[in-house]
Amino acid sequence: MKTSEKIVHGSLKLFNEHGERSITTNHIAADLGISPGNLYYHFKNKEDIIQSIFSLYEAKLQDGFQPYVDQQVDVELLVGYFDTMFDILWHFRFMYTNITDILNRDQALLERYLIVQEQALARSSAILANLKKDGLLDIEDNDIRPLADTMRMIACFWIGYKQTHLSTVTIDKAVIYQGLLRVIMLLKAHATMSSLPTFKRLEQHYQQLANS
Amino acid sequence: MKTSEKIVHGSLKLFNEHGERSITTNHIAADLGISPGNLYYHFKNKEDIIQSIFSLYEAKLQDGFQPYVDQQVDVELLVGYFDTMFDILWHFRFMYTNITDILNRDQALLERYLIVQEQALARSSAILANLKKDGLLDIEDNDIRPLADTMRMIACFWIGYKQTHLSTVTIDKAVIYQGLLRVIMLLKAHATMSSLPTFKRLEQHYQQLANS
Amino acid sequence: MKTSEKIVHGSLKLFNEHGERSITTNHIAADLGISPGNLYYHFKNKEDIIQSIFSLYEAKLQDGFQPYVDQQVDVELLVGYFDTMFDILWHFRFMYTNITDILNRDQALLERYLIVQEQALARSSAILANLKKDGLLDIEDNDIRPLADTMRMIACFWIGYKQTHLSTVTIDKAVIYQGLLRVIMLLKAHATMSSLPTFKRLEQHYQQLANS
Amino acid sequence: MKTSEKIVHGSLKLFNEHGERSITTNHIAADLGISPGNLYYHFKNKEDIIQSIFSLYEAKLQDGFQPYVDQQVDVELLVGYFDTMFDILWHFRFMYTNITDILNRDQALLERYLIVQEQALARSSAILANLKKDGLLDIEDNDIRPLADTMRMIACFWIGYKQTHLSTVTIDKAVIYQGLLRVIMLLKAHATMSSLPTFKRLEQHYQQLANS
DNA sequence: AATGAATGAGTGTTCATTCAT
DNA sequence: TATGAATGAACACTCATTCAT
Numbered sequence: 001m002k003t004s005e006k007i008v009h010g011s012l013k014l015f016n017e018h019g020e021r022s023i024t025t026n027h028i029a030a031d032l033g034i035s036p037g038n039l040y041y042h043f044k045n046k047e048d049i050i051q052s053i054f055s056l057y058e059a060k061l062q063d064g065f066q067p068y069v070d071q072q073v074d075v076e077l078l079v080g081y082f083d084t085m086f087d088i089l090w091h092f093r094f095m096y097t098n099i100t101d102i103l104n105r106d107q108a109l110l111e112r113y114l115i116v117q118e119q120a121l122a123r124s125s126a127i128l129a130n131l132k133k134d135g136l137l138d139i140e141d142n143d144i145r146p147l148a149d150t151m152r153m154i155a156c157f158w159i160g161y162k163q164t165h166l167s168t169v170t171i172d173k174a175v176i177y178q179g180l181l182r183v184i185m186l187l188k189a190h191a192t193m194s195s196l197p198t199f200k201r202l203e204q205h206y207q208q209l210a211n212s
Numbered sequence: 213m214k215t216s217e218k219i220v221h222g223s224l225k226l227f228n229e230h231g232e233r234s235i236t237t238n239h240i241a242a243d244l245g246i247s248p249g250n251l252y253y254h255f256k257n258k259e260d261i262i263q264s265i266f267s268l269y270e271a272k273l274q275d276g277f278q279p280y281v282d283q284q285v286d287v288e289l290l291v292g293y294f295d296t297m298f299d300i301l302w303h304f305r306f307m308y309t310n311i312t313d314i315l316n317r318d319q320a321l322l323e324r325y326l327i328v329q330e331q332a333l334a335r336s337s338a339i340l341a342n343l344k345k346d347g348l349l350d351i352e353d354n355d356i357r358p359l360a361d362t363m364r365m366i367a368c369f370w371i372g373y374k375q376t377h378l379s380t381v382t383i384d385k386a387v388i389y390q391g392l393l394r395v396i397m398l399l400k401a402h403a404t405m406s407s408l409p410t411f412k413r414l415e416q417h418y419q420q421l422a423n424s
Numbered sequence: 425m426k427t428s429e430k431i432v433h434g435s436l437k438l439f440n441e442h443g444e445r446s447i448t449t450n451h452i453a454a455d456l457g458i459s460p461g462n463l464y465y466h467f468k469n470k471e472d473i474i475q476s477i478f479s480l481y482e483a484k485l486q487d488g489f490q491p492y493v494d495q496q497v498d499v500e501l502l503v504g505y506f507d508t509m510f511d512i513l514w515h516f517r518f519m520y521t522n523i524t525d526i527l528n529r530d531q532a533l534l535e536r537y538l539i540v541q542e543q544a545l546a547r548s549s550a551i552l553a554n555l556k557k558d559g560l561l562d563i564e565d566n567d568i569r570p571l572a573d574t575m576r577m578i579a580c581f582w583i584g585y586k587q588t589h590l591s592t593v594t595i596d597k598a599v600i601y602q603g604l605l606r607v608i609m610l611l612k613a614h615a616t617m618s619s620l621p622t623f624k625r626l627e628q629h630y631q632q633l634a635n636s
Numbered sequence: 637m638k639t640s641e642k643i644v645h646g647s648l649k650l651f652n653e654h655g656e657r658s659i660t661t662n663h664i665a666a667d668l669g670i671s672p673g674n675l676y677y678h679f680k681n682k683e684d685i686i687q688s689i690f691s692l693y694e695a696k697l698q699d700g701f702q703p704y705v706d707q708q709v710d711v712e713l714l715v716g717y718f719d720t721m722f723d724i725l726w727h728f729r730f731m732y733t734n735i736t737d738i739l740n741r742d743q744a745l746l747e748r749y750l751i752v753q754e755q756a757l758a759r760s761s762a763i764l765a766n767l768k769k770d771g772l773l774d775i776e777d778n779d780i781r782p783l784a785d786t787m788r789m790i791a792c793f794w795i796g797y798k799q800t801h802l803s804t805v806t807i808d809k810a811v812i813y814q815g816l817l818r819v820i821m822l823l824k825a826h827a828t829m830s831s832l833p834t835f836k837r838l839e840q841h842y843q844q845l846a847n848s
Numbered sequence: 849a850a851t852g853a854a855t856g857a858g859t860g861t862t863c864a865t866t867c868a869t
Numbered sequence: 870t871a872t873g874a875a876t877g878a879a880c881a882c883t884c885a886t887t888c889a890t
Contacts, residue, residue: 003874019316021233025860038875040861097312100375101233110376117377157369163312164322165329215849236884247851252886254849427853443740445657449881459855464882466853521736524799525657534800541801581793587736588746589753639870660863671872676865678870851890859883866876 004042006032008052015094020050020102047106054109057092058116064088067126073134075201081127082180082206085155089176096159117152124148136195137187147190151183158182177210216254218244220264227306232262232314259318266321269304270328276300279338285346287413293339294392294418297367301388308371329364336360348407349399359402363395370394389422428466430456432476439518444474444526471530478533481516482540488512491550497558499625505551506604506630509579513600520583541576548572560619561611571614575607582606601634640678642668644688651730656686656738683742690745693728694752700724703762709770711837717763718816718842721791725812732795753788760784772831773823783826787819794818813846 001009010032014023025046029039043049064084068077089096103110125148131137132144139147158179159171166175181203188199213221222244226235237258241248255261276296280289301308315322337360343349344356351359370391371383393415400411425433434456438447449470453463467473488508492501513520527534549572555561556568563571582603583595590599605627612623637645646668650659661682665672679685700720704713725732739746761784767773768780775783794815795807817839824835 019313021313024858026858034874035876036861037863037877040863041874041876046860100309100372101231101313103376104231114377153369153373154365157365157373160312160369160372161365164315165326237886238884248886249852249888250850253851258885443737445737448879450879460881461856461883462854464884465855470881524733524796525655525737527800528655538801577793577797578789581789581797584736584793584796585789588739589750661865662863672865673867673873674871677872682864853888853890855885855887857884860881862880863878864876867874869872869874 003034003038004052007034007039007042007049008056011049012053012056012091012094015053015098016092020094020098025049047109050102050106051109053092054112057088057095058112060084060088060091061116061120065120065123065127067123067130073131073136073198075198075205078198078202079205082184082202085183086173086176086180089155089159089179090173093159093171093176096156097163121145121148121152124152135192136198137190138192139190147186151186154183154186155179174210174212177206180206181210215246215250216264219246219251219254219261220268223261224265224268224303224306227265227310228304232306232310237261259321262314262318263321263324265304266324269300269307270324272296272300272303273328273332277332277335277339279335279342285343285348285410287410287417290410290414291417294396294414297395298385298388298392301367301371301391302385305371305383305388308368309375333357333360333364336364347404348410349402350404351402359398363398366395366398367391386422386424389418392418393422427458427462428476431458431463431466431473432480435473436477436480436515436518439477439522440516444518444522449473471533474526474530475533477516478536481512481519482536484508484512484515485540485544489544489547489551491547491554497555497560497622499622499629502622502626503629506608506626509607510597510600510604513579513583513603514597517583517595517600520580521587545569545572545576548576559616560622561614562616563614571610575610578607578610579603598634598636601630604630605634639670639674640688643670643675643678643685644692647685648689648692648727648730651689651734652727656730656734661685683745686738686742687745687748689728690748693724693731694748696720696724696727697752697756701756701759701763703759703766709767709772709834711834711841714834714838715841718820718838721819722809722812722816725791725795725815726809729795729807729812732792733799757781757784757788760788771828772834773826774828775826783822787822790819790822791815810846810848813842816842817846 007028011023011028014028014031025039026036028049029036032039043052064087065081071077095102099113103113125145128137128139128144128148129141132139132141159176162175162179163171184199184203184206188196188203191199219240223235223240226240226243237251238248240261241251244251255264276299277293283289307314311325315325337357340349340351340356340360341353344351344353371388374387374391375383396411396415396418400408400415403411431452435447435452438452438455449463450460452473453460456463467476488511489505495501519526523537527537549569552561552563552568552572553565556563556565583600586599586603587595608623608627608630612620612627615623643664647659647664650664650667661675662672664685665675668675679688700723701717707713731738735749739749761781764773764775764780764784765777768775768777795812798811798815799807820835820839820842824832824839827835
């Protein structure tokens with residue numbers, strides 16, 4: 001792994017563990033066993049590192065929520081989408097804790113964030129529309145986008161919510177899976193008679209993960 | 213007003229305007245025209261000030277969401293509750309932006325926060341139960357607490373959500389009123405035939421405030 | 425002496441001895457036996473310290489070159505002016521070494537510098553005009569200001585000149601006195617028959633100081 | 637062009653444009669499209685590069701001010717000398733801004749500087765002596781060297797003077813030509829009746845260049 | 849109660865220089 | 870010859886906190 005990648009991943013790890021605000025560039029360098037100068041050889045400044053982390057985030061968001069085409073809809077397909085959601089929430093969980101702080105300090109990043117969120121919402125809506133077309137969801141067209149938006153909102157603030165409403169501060173994977181279950185619950189409310197078993201199996205899948 | 217109270221209110225004002233993180237104890241002292249030494253005469257440290265602000269928050273939360281007894285349910289009653297919600301969101305809006313950060317740094321505060329939130333949830337649930345009993349809500353008993361929880365969740369993260377999904381950062385009163393409308397929408401979904409007009413008038417009331 | 429004054433004078437001393445560029449704010453604090461935080465309690469930044477030094481410079485320049493009125497012109501009067509010139513060159517000698525560097529970094533200071541230099545030139549010209557009126561100088565009116573300008577130029581760059589054209593880098597008082605003698609030479613070239621002895625005595629006065 | 641030469645000329649260009657102090661070795665390497673390691677393969681350190689630039693300066697100074705022999709004195713001859721002066725001031729203008737700084741940091745360079753300046757002064761004096769012998773200057777023998785010295789002093793500090801007494805910082809060719817005119821003025825003051833037209837034509841030549 | 853000078857560890861960052869390849 | 874990653878001491882500056890008065 002190249003040093004610049006090690007810096008990005010090391011920073012991400014430390015940010016997730018201790019919050020972006022309390023991790024200094026010297027902490028990152030020390031943790032990786034490199035000099036602060038070397039860190040600044042690879043990155044202009046701390047913001048630059050955060051922007052690189054954000055690029056990973058963007059890529060994962062764009063890859064993961066592509067509307068399916070000509071595909072049999074089954075539990076595996078849905079699991080794929082929710083696994084992506086888990087992945088993003090888990091790997092970038094510091095962002096869901098500190099995002100306001102971070103975006104407030106970097107106008108350029110805020111703009112990228114707004115764009116990528118808008119795109120993700122559009123693609124999620126398209127997926128829901130597909131599901132409706134394939135008879136899995138019983139929902140009015142006008143309600144598709146609001147549903148996608150609410151699902152996103154729950155997903156986005158689940159970590160922050162849990163972090164403040166739990167006495168143990170550390171967020172583990174089980175907590176994230178609980179959040180997924182909440183989002184699935186929203187979706188299941190629009191299940192059709194025929195799709196209900198599929199959604200129930202989906203729910204069971206993550207229930208198991210949330211309990212382990 | 214006593215100096216210690218001036219410090220609490222001055223800090224709250226500055227935190228709301230600029231965020232807790234970027235306001236130093238010296239800023240607070242300078243803004244009040246007192247010396248930093250004096251500030252530390254009245255408060256052990258910055259955390260101590262935040263704890264005092266939190267006490268105000270606690271008091272307002274406890275006063276404002278008392279279940280009504282032997283009272284005619286009308287729009288005024290509901291407006292009373294939602295005005296309290298507005299009051300809290302507006303006066304302590306910095307908390308809804310930086311709460312994770314703040315609670316992460318102070319375990320004692322986190323515990324107070326959990327207790328007060330639990331109590332607020334219990335009282336909110338009791339209010340909803342009252343409304344059901346009085347024929348304003350059509351809802352199963354098991355769903356009362358989850359509904360109260362969801363309403364709280366939306367209320368809590370509305371400010372953070374808006375702050376990140378808007379390109380303009382400043383939160384004004386209208387933005388808070390929009391959040392209230394979202395919460396009312398959740399409630400209205402369980403309105404009875406007879407209570408629907410009441411909820412609609414409630415909605416109109418805040419719609420006007422959100423537009424002004 | 426107040427701490428802020430100690431910082432200004434301590435900085436001036438260190439700048440004169442080692443050059444402004446190689447003296448850090450931590451050097452200054454360490455030299456005075458105070459903490460870096462304390463230095464920044466009294467001054468916004470390094471530039472702010474330099475600006476305070478510059479204010480001393482301005483004041484001295486304005487006080488020292490006031491055109492005389494209703495006064496007997498004798499050696500003492502001229503010595504007064506040249507002692508001022510010595511004082512400024514000696515106490516602020518770092519400025520004559522690093523001025524380009526310093527002014528390049530601070531546009532506001534450059535503007536103050538241009539104003540104070542222009543005023544000094546005007547007052548010097550007025551003094552020369554007085555000397556002409558009193559029969560000490562034989563010079564055309566049009567040549568008064570250019571003469572003042574040339575005298576200033578020699579005075580200003582003498583230190584830089586000596587610092588580069590001498591193998592010993594340290595500038596001592598004798599070196600400054602030599603510079604004064606060069607400036608006096610320019611003036612003496614316009615002496616009248618009757619004033620020549622006065623200028624010669626002036627020259628002898630500084631010759632003695634330059635040799636000691 | 638060999639890499640080491642490219643480094644010298646590239647550095648000179650950047651120093652002239654931005655000042656020696658603000659140009660780092662990494663800037664130089666990046667500007668030339670070579671690696672910092674390669675730069676340090678060719679040069680021991682930054683000082684070493686400056687010393688090489690200084691060698692170019694030395695060479696130009698030695699070539700350009702050779703006393704003429706058995707030659708007809710006309711405007712062209714004088715223009716040749718002053719063009720050399722322009723060339724040196726223009727191509728090494730960063731030295732006239734930062735020389736004190738540079739020489740203070742490098743004792744060896746200071747010694748070379750003193751030697752080359754002394755030789756230049758001697759040669760300039762010889763040229764003036766030639767001009768006197770050929771009837772172009774009316775000057776006492778004792779005054780020849782002081783005149784040469786004053787001319788040098790004006791030439792040397794002209795750039796620094798303009799940089800500080802002008803609100804616009806950029807030094808262009810016209811500014812240098814103005815400096816040359818000041819030096820010519822010093823010389824013209826000692827013109828003989830017969831040489832005056834020659835000096836006037838010399839003056840006009842540079843006047844045109846200063847205005848374009 | 850109040851002042852305000854003082855502290856000192858820490859912040860993000862820079863840059864001449866080194867070194868394995 | 871050349872690369873470019875790596876070093877580390879230094880920089881200007883910050884801020885929660887202390888303390889003598």
